[in-house]
Amino acid sequence: MKRYDDPELQDIADKLTDPDPGIRRVAVLALVDSGEPEAAELLIQALKDEDSAVRQEAAKVVDEFDAEDIADSLLAALGDADEMVRNAAAHALADLKDPSVAPPLLAALERSDDPFVVAGILRALKPLRVAAAQTPALQRLSDEDARVRREAVGVLGWLKAEENLPALIDRAKCDVDPEVRRAAAGSLVYAARERVGPPLVTILGDPHWQVRCEAAVGIGKLDYQAGLESLIVASRDATWQVREKAAEAMGKLRVAAAVPALGECARDPMSNLRKAAIGALGAIAEPECRPFIELALDDPDPDVRKLARWAKSQLDNAA
Amino acid sequence: MPTATQRTSVPVIVDEDKCIADKGCTVCIDVCPLDVLWINPATGKAHMRYDECWYCLPCEADCPTDAVKVEIPYLLR
Amino acid sequence: MNVSNIPVIDTDVLVIGGGTAGPMAAVTAKEQDPSLKVMLLEKANVKRSGAISMGMDGLNNAIVPGHSTPEQYVKEITIANDGIVHQPALMAYAQRSFPMIEKLDSWGVHFQKDETGDYDMKKVHHLGTYVLPMPEGHNVKKILYRRLRRNRVQIENRYQATRLLKDADGRIAGMIGVNTRTAEPIIIRAKAVIMATGAAGRIGLPTSGYLFGTYENPANNGDGHAMAYHVGADLANLECFQINPLLKDYNGPACAYVTGPLGGFTANSQGERFIDCDYWSGQMMLEFFKELEGGNGPVFLKLDHLAEETIQEIETVLHTNERPSRGRFHDGRETDYRQSMVEMHISEVGFCSGHSASGVWVDETGATTVPGLFGAGDMASVAHSYMLGAFVYGQICGESAAAFAKERDLPTLDEAFIAVELERIQAPLNVADGIPPSQMEYKVRRLVNDYLQPPKVTKKMEIGLQRILAVREDLPRLQATDPHELLRALEVHSIIDCAEMAARASLYRTESRWGLYHYRVDCPEQNDADWFCHTRLYKDENGNMAHGKRSVAPYIVELGEEKDAYQKLRVQKAANA
Numbered sequence: 001m002k003r004y005d006d007p008e009l010q011d012i013a014d015k016l017t018d019p020d021p022g023i024r025r026v027a028v029l030a031l032v033d034s035g036e037p038e039a040a041e042l043l044i045q046a047l048k049d050e051d052s053a054v055r056q057e058a059a060k061v062v063d064e065f066d067a068e069d070i071a072d073s074l075l076a077a078l079g080d081a082d083e084m085v086r087n088a089a090a091h092a093l094a095d096l097k098d099p100s101v102a103p104p105l106l107a108a109l110e111r112s113d114d115p116f117v118v119a120g121i122l123r124a125l126k127p128l129r130v131a132a133a134q135t136p137a138l139q140r141l142s143d144e145d146a147r148v149r150r151e152a153v154g155v156l157g158w159l160k161a162e163e164n165l166p167a168l169i170d171r172a173k174c175d176v177d178p179e180v181r182r183a184a185a186g187s188l189v190y191a192a193r194e195r196v197g198p199p200l201v202t203i204l205g206d207p208h209w210q211v212r213c214e215a216a217v218g219i220g221k222l223d224y225q226a227g228l229e230s231l232i233v234a235s236r237d238a239t240w241q242v243r244e245k246a247a248e249a250m251g252k253l254r255v256a257a258a259v260p261a262l263g264e265c266a267r268d269p270m271s272n273l274r275k276a277a278i279g280a281l282g283a284i285a286e287p288e289c290r291p292f293i294e295l296a297l298d299d300p301d302p303d304v305r306k307l308a309r310w311a312k313s314q315l316d317n318a319a
Numbered sequence: 320m321p322t323a324t325q326r327t328s329v330p331v332i333v334d335e336d337k338c339i340a341d342k343g344c345t346v347c348i349d350v351c352p353l354d355v356l357w358i359n360p361a362t363g364k365a366h367m368r369y370d371e372c373w374y375c376l377p378c379e380a381d382c383p384t385d386a387v388k389v390e391i392p393y394l395l396r
Numbered sequence: 397m398n399v400s401n402i403p404v405i406d407t408d409v410l411v412i413g414g415g416t417a418g419p420m421a422a423v424t425a426k427e428q429d430p431s432l433k434v435m436l437l438e439k440a441n442v443k444r445s446g447a448i449s450m451g452m453d454g455l456n457n458a459i460v461p462g463h464s465t466p467e468q469y470v471k472e473i474t475i476a477n478d479g480i481v482h483q484p485a486l487m488a489y490a491q492r493s494f495p496m497i498e499k500l501d502s503w504g505v506h507f508q509k510d511e512t513g514d515y516d517m518k519k520v521h522h523l524g525t526y527v528l529p530m531p532e533g534h535n536v537k538k539i540l541y542r543r544l545r546r547n548r549v550q551i552e553n554r555y556q557a558t559r560l561l562k563d564a565d566g567r568i569a570g571m572i573g574v575n576t577r578t579a580e581p582i583i584i585r586a587k588a589v590i591m592a593t594g595a596a597g598r599i600g601l602p603t604s605g606y607l608f609g610t611y612e613n614p615a616n617n618g619d620g621h622a623m624a625y626h627v628g629a630d631l632a633n634l635e636c637f638q639i640n641p642l643l644k645d646y647n648g649p650a651c652a653y654v655t656g657p658l659g660g661f662t663a664n665s666q667g668e669r670f671i672d673c674d675y676w677s678g679q680m681m682l683e684f685f686k687e688l689e690g691g692n693g694p695v696f697l698k699l700d701h702l703a704e705e706t707i708q709e710i711e712t713v714l715h716t717n718e719r720p721s722r723g724r725f726h727d728g729r730e731t732d733y734r735q736s737m738v739e740m741h742i743s744e745v746g747f748c749s750g751h752s753a754s755g756v757w758v759d760e761t762g763a764t765t766v767p768g769l770f771g772a773g774d775m776a777s778v779a780h781s782y783m784l785g786a787f788v789y790g791q792i793c794g795e796s797a798a799a800f801a802k803e804r805d806l807p808t809l810d811e812a813f814i815a816v817e818l819e820r821i822q823a824p825l826n827v828a829d830g831i832p833p834s835q836m837e838y839k840v841r842r843l844v845n846d847y848l849q850p851p852k853v854t855k856k857m858e859i860g861l862q863r864i865l866a867v868r869e870d871l872p873r874l875q876a877t878d879p880h881e882l883l884r885a886l887e888v889h890s891i892i893d894c895a896e897m898a899a900r901a902s903l904y905r906t907e908s909r910w911g912l913y914h915y916r917v918d919c920p921e922q923n924d925a926d927w928f929c930h931t932r933l934y935k936d937e938n939g940n941m942a943h944g945k946r947s948v949a950p951y952i953v954e955l956g957e958e959k960d961a962y963q964k965l966r967v968q969k970a971a972n973a
Contacts, residue, residue, distance in 0.1 A: 022339050022342040023342055029383060032541075033545075063535060064542055066542065153511070154511065157513070186512075189512060190512045209703070241703060244659075271669065272659050301669050302669050322829070350441055351444075352440040352444060352446075352449055352614075353440070354554065354883070372608055373610070375449055375613070375721070377444040380450070381444070389721060390724070391724060391725050392609060395646060396645075
């Protein structure tokens with residue numbers, strides 16, 4: 001067996017071969033305090049321990065190590081029988097920021113079927129932004145597990161590639177899972193407004209309020225002027241959070257045609273919405289905004305009043 | 320000046336059946352920012368020796384065997 | 397104990413405090429020159445010490461391109477602090493803020509990103525956009541620890557620093573301290589020292605009366621402030637107290653920056669917003685205080701109007717990050733965000749530049765007024781630093797200290813001084829039938845609450861100072877029966893020092909400024925003619941606590957129209973009307 005120069009590390013190595021799994025478990029905890037790079041080897045050894053409690057302990061501390069040193073073992077641990085081990089490995093893999101680990105991740109993706117494992121690998125691939133992840137991610141968009149589809153959307157959103165838009169738009173419109181639809185809708189903002197504006201308008205009619213919010217935010221971010229009519233409709237949504245996002249988005253479009261709808265929002269009982277509306281009216285700063293802004297100077301809510309004072313100064317500057 | 324000893328109900332509770340301090344584990348003792356957890360010489364297990372708790376939870380979160388439970392100190396509850 | 401019996405440990409750079417700024421300082425010094433010996437000394441254990449032991453749920457002051465600019469930030473902080481800031485230091489922070497986020501991101505710290513991978517900035521303030529959520533920010537300490545090991549920083553846990561050492565030329569020479577478990581002294585000789593000892597959070601008493609139920613991590617009791625004072629460094633604007641909004645009794649942050657972007661807000665008993673002020677400041681706290689005490693009080697965190705999905709998101713963040721025991725506190729009282737508002741209150745007073753603006757004076761290089769001594773994080777005077785400021789000034793100090801250490805030889809130690817200090821730190825172990833540290837601590841902190849907590853009244857503060865000095869007279873009777881009690885006893889020394897500094901600094905500035913932080917009822921007006929300056933507090937050549945003024949350095953960012961725009965947003969009525 002390998003000997004280590006560092007006496008403390010050697011002591012840990014000895015304990016990791018102790019017949020008592022309790023001692024081995026405590027030895028894993030001590031590994032974390034070692035500054036020796038070779039500690040990672042011992043961690044890898046512990047990840048393969050026959051005792052699941054020792055493996056769990058090793059998995060819990062994997063994020064204390066630099067993941068590139070232990071990438072292969074983490075990938076192997078993704079297939080561990082123990083869910084806690086798989087979970088920890090997936091989280092640690094997601095912290096890998098080094099593009100050189102993409103090939104082993106992609107290879108592991110190829111041979112994996114377990115939805116948990118696949119989702120974990122996709123989450124790890126996302127921040128690496130490697131083009132080679134595109135094809136497998138597109139394939140996984142039709143996985144039957146929603147967690148997998150959600151992570152596949154993440155990979156494609158971060159890649160920001162034009163050719164992935166049809167697939168993302170399809171997920172945003174048609175996925176059965178609202179979180180997948182929401183994530184896909186949120187990803188569309190990397191594209192040109194003419195391309196994704198129309199689908200975002202459609203998504204603004206989604207049955208789930210959080211998806212509608214995401215669509216409103218996207219229309220605003222992209223400054224998609226043709227989305228105004230749909231935003232006006234959304235500014236009367238039954239859910240105030242959607243009305244709020246619609247009002248903010250109209251402020252980003254900065255068009256006078258939004259003013260009557262924003263005026264309605266500025267009288268809403270929900271003060272968060274009144275804030276958004278007055279903020280938007282201040283951004284538009286057209287003369288027809290003035291009556292609503294002046295009324296809001298006496299709003300019972302100080303945040304609304306504060307924004308109204310700012311909006312009034314925007315009006316005065318514009319005049 | 321004479322002194323008295325006063326009882327106090329402490330917020331950190333260690334399940335001695337789960338605690339593996341006797342195997343050399345000192346995780347909760349190591350991570351406590353206020354150094355209030357010590358090995359009880361009578362049992363070899365961890366216990367709260369000083370009632371000086373910030374209810375910050377590293378002892379509970381880092382315990383490998385879920386033996387530690389932190390309650391909100393009685394005066395705050 | 398004889399000085400010559402104690403081995404002296406030599407290092408190039410010594411960092412005192414392993415919370416947030418300290419690890420960054422130590423790693424940075426090593427990155428500057430891996431051949432430097434860098435030692436990190438921590439009173440607890442670096443793995444879980446300091447203000448962010450359980451992570452952090454967001455950045456409150458992130459200056460991200462496209463969302464805000466360093467100039468805008470410097471202006472806003474200048475105005476929020478009623479003009480009394482060292483703008484070059486704020487600018488140094490502002491310019492390094494984004495590169496630091498990128499660095500932490502590359503290390504594996506999780507910042508919230510949108511579905512295309514861009515930082516998901518949230519607009520909470522009315523002018524700039526500075527909030528970057530970190531819903532998965534619980535691993536920050538693990539990442540710092542990983543970096544410390546990778547850079548081979550020598551870590552010494554469970555040592556309390558008690559005094560800094562100077563050489564004959566007045567430059568820093570190291571420190572003396574004590575092991576908190578064995579009471580064995582330690583002497584470290586260092587070419588440069590960085591203090592990152594956190595806030596002085598154990599000066600006042602929380603309303604619960606529980607000594608350790610403080611807003612700040614109670615390990616941050618002001619040891620650093622006291623050591624800096626005794627070594628002759630300037631402290632600045634100590635009368636600008638820290639007072640923060642919090643969940644009542646739990647005494648931890650209510651996290652407006654977490655709930656704000658999701659639609660939650662601070663409300664009065666009518667469920668309505670009442671805060672006029674935009675930026676976190678003493679002005680905001682004054683409004684908070686008045687509502688608490690007024691007919692529409694007390695104050696609450698209101699979330700009950702939010703959707704179930706949003707509440708679940710908030711619970712996940714608040715109950716896993718920073719102060720995760722919030723969840724079980726609410727459970728114990730059967731408080732559910734869905735059904736009821738949560739009672740809030742204000743914290744006990746303290747010194748903390750992270751939220752306020754006072755501390756050991758440092759310039760834009762992190763240098764204190766003692767050559768070779770640097771300061772970062774909550775203990776140093778850079779206003780409104782929060783966690784990101786601690787990281788940035790940790791980095792700045794790491795660079796400055798490495799450069800300083802490389803230009804000098806190992807200093808000579810003052811053995812006579814060390815002998816006196818050894819006697820002081822051993823004394824409580826030799827007292828029989830003395831006063832327990834907890835009793836003396838309770839007494840002095842209760843006096844701080846009674847006499848120094850704003851609104852400040854001159855006569856009361858004078859009485860308070862006399863009472864605090866009377867407790868100081870009792871120090872020779874302070875008794876420790878074991879090394880742990882010795883730790884607490886030595887902390888009591890620092891707490892008394894800080895309490896005295898708080899009283900004297902508050903008496904010195906005869907005006908009101910910074911809203912509630914220095915609201916003097918009998919000097920209610922802000923007086924720019926006499927007091928548009930930093931105040932200094934330092935130990936004079938006779939060993940007495942002395943005061944002075946330091947002029948505000950010329951602004952590098954003019955406030956111009958911005959100031960008016962801000963004032964329009966912010967103050968409808970005079971600050972202390």
